[in-house]
Amino acid sequence: MSLNLLVLKxxxxxxxxxxxxxxxxxxxxxxxxKDYPIKLFHLEKLIENTPEKRNVxxxxxxxxxxxxxxxAFPDANHRTALTxxxxxxxKNGYIFDYKAVEAFQFRKELYDRRLHTYxxxxxxxxxxxxxxxxxxxxxxxxxxxxxxxSD
Numbered sequence: 001m002s003l004n005l006l007v008l009k010x011x012x013x014x015x016x017x018x019x020x021x022x023x024x025x026x027x028x029x030x031x032x033x034k035d036y037p038i039k040l041f042h043l044e045k046l047i048e049n050t051p052e053k054r055n056v057x058x059x060x061x062x063x064x065x066x067x068x069x070x071x072a073f074p075d076a077n078h079r080t081a082l083t084x085x086x087x088x089x090x091k092n093g094y095i096f097d098y099k100a101v102e103a104f105q106f107r108k109e110l111y112d113r114r115l116h117t118y119x120x121x122x123x124x125x126x127x128x129x130x131x132x133x134x135x136x137x138x139x140x141x142x143x144x145x146x147x148x149x150s151d
Contacts, residue, residue: 003056004091006063006084008047012038014083018076032074039072042126046070049129056092057148060085061141068110069136071123078107085144095149106143113139 015038022030046066051059067081082103089096098106113136114121 003052003059004088005050005052005059006047006088006091008040008043010087011043011047011067011080011084014087015073015076015080018079018083030075036074038074039070042070042072045126045129046072056089056094057141057144060088060096060144061137063088064140064144065137066129069114069118069124069128070126078103089144089148096144096147097149098143098147102147106139109139110136 018028019030019033022028046063051062054062064081064085067084068077071077073080082098086096111121117134117136118124
């Protein structure tokens, strides 16, 4: 079965929509656009290295983990990653549903695992795209599987 993978435009559009919403609603934060350009090369490599021979949930976890880990956007990397994961799963017939409090808890757990795995919370180089599964990937996969709604 062929999966409908994300393309670069999907990621750019998602992040841009978050940015636009922040301009309309002061409660939505988005900063850094003047000081921190989008790292297009990182995003292109993310798309290029999507592991097509894995199942839909593992590919979703790849997107979720690596969009967050690469920190390619000036802001909203976590929100972009969650929305991109939701889009990917919907494009492939799944409903990914979670509450804001669950996403917040996921971010806290992810922070701890990132520190444990990488020794830092800072952005990582594109070499993470080819690393084996680790505890950060596992957390992303667990979060996805726990929030899939089946018919």
